[in-house]
Amino acid sequence: MGHRMRTAIQYELGGPEVIRIVEADRPEPRAGEVLVHVRAASVNFGETKVRSGVAEVGPPPFTLGSDLSGVVEQVGAGVGDFAPGDQVYGVFLIGTYADYVAVPAVNLARKPAGIDHVQAAALPVAALTALRAAETAGDLRGRRILIHAAAGGVGHLAVQLAKLRGAHVLATARADKHDFLRGLGVDEPIDYTTHDFTQVARDVDVVFDLVGGDYGKRSLESLRPGGLLLGATLHPGVTEQDARDRGRRYTWVSLGTEGRELDRISALVSAGHVRPHIERTFPLTELVQAHELVETGRVTGKVVITL
Template sequence: MTTTYSSAAPTMLALHQTALGGPEVLRLTEVPRPVPGVGEILVAVHAAGLNPTDFKHRALSIFLPPPPLTLGWDVSGTVVETGPGVTLFQPGDEVFGMLPYPHGAGSHAEYVAGPARAFAAKPAEIDHVQAAALPLAALTAWQALVETAGLRAGQRVLIHAAAGGVGHLAVQIAKERGAHVTGTASAPKHDFLRELGADACVDYRVEDFAGTEERYDVVLDALGGETTTRSVDVLRPGGVLVSLLRGAEDTRAAAEKAGVRAVTLIVEHDQAGMRAIADLAAWGRLRAHVSGTFPLAEGARAHAQGETGRTTGKLVITVR
């Protein structure tokens, strides 16, 4: 990204950290407001989604340089300024999108700048909270199922952690593609999954997803570890395992022996994908389940709740 910060620029409030650690390192801090660079837009943030990668980078800064930093990749808001060369948007447009992952973080603030082509027009049919919950998780599901696995009507897909941020959107996208969907989740979340369209549910606490004769064309794995390894065994020949963690590399040899493909996906910002997601949301065929909203000043509390691992769907930080 080419975003710059000027000492003469106005300031803004951001959920900022100067050290790695638990949620307590997050502070509402006055920082310079970004200035959009070439091909960028400056967005007044209305709402910003929260994802597990935010928790991990707050504590470990996996892909990002050490603090100080402001996290957040999901954003929904209003364009207030355009940088040189931008033709797609103008001030006043409502947009939503995912900042370039991983180095484009910064949406947990009053303003954020990012490439114009990381955004799409926000559908009028959804509000900013709903729009902010979609980008990273929905793009992940779209890129995994549609672009990587090439999911087709009539195929069978297994989605691990199906009630989570990526999982519950993946269920909806898979059903939209005409697939038969099985989701793993604790029993209390099965009714939720069926409401989303899941055809079958597996209670991972008491059932072994690999202990039946069921075989799948696609497995989407957001859990890693042994789940990734054992998912190879439930694929049909020619099937695809898409892992959102790095475990797929360890299963590659077993996958090749079984005649299946195992890959690891890291989500990319993508305007075509965002437009597809916008269309599904506008038609009412894709909706994020928002289980909680928190004002920017309570971002640390949002992180603490998200890290419990018990969230259904998404958490969202509201800004204005």
């Protein structure tokens, strides 16, 4: 019998309580793969949707988890970029809530110097999504961008990238999060519970919508003619045709998953331009509680699992 490890698994779709922590055989890295000893993994809002079945990835059993930071244990045939002992982080869309995971080498990058595994694990999915959005937005110098759910995992990194690119940033969050947003550089925080954002945020060049639903069409009202709406949620609530009918543009953005894109995040982190905020960490044994917290939709920054 090979080495044993702990892994999270769910045998059915449902609430956080369907997640079990079980023992399993440690995987062997196949050609092109790296076996990583996981030290930290984050919980993304999207994973709560996969867990419950709102977002379909196929029938259970499966192991959730998309981000990881850890140490290379072993490399598969043909892997030249990494060696045992290297500190790495990466994005692997399903299965990182485990002590060990075999990940394609192309999905990994070297962990930025100067941040720990918890901070590194907070970055991949959220930062790569924010980077895609910032790049899709084009030249942001002197432009007005409205970011919805700006205090969340993707949002708080999107704010930092928008400020770095010279934008004037408007951002929605509850009032108790406005100091946090100002600390990130937000110019105009908007409390969406007391103000209709479409009345406060006018003539913006770009909206990055991380809420979806009715925010999709409503966000078109905040845009100047010709402005760009970027959606990223499962139910963006708007189509390209809706935007065209209003003389605006709409594009859906999705994260890149390659290590060489993460290298660009590493450079931004090392230069001090991007810093993840961690609301709370939980040990793997409390993954259920971590899912309960993320599912509230009220998280500031990121929630990270330690192993």
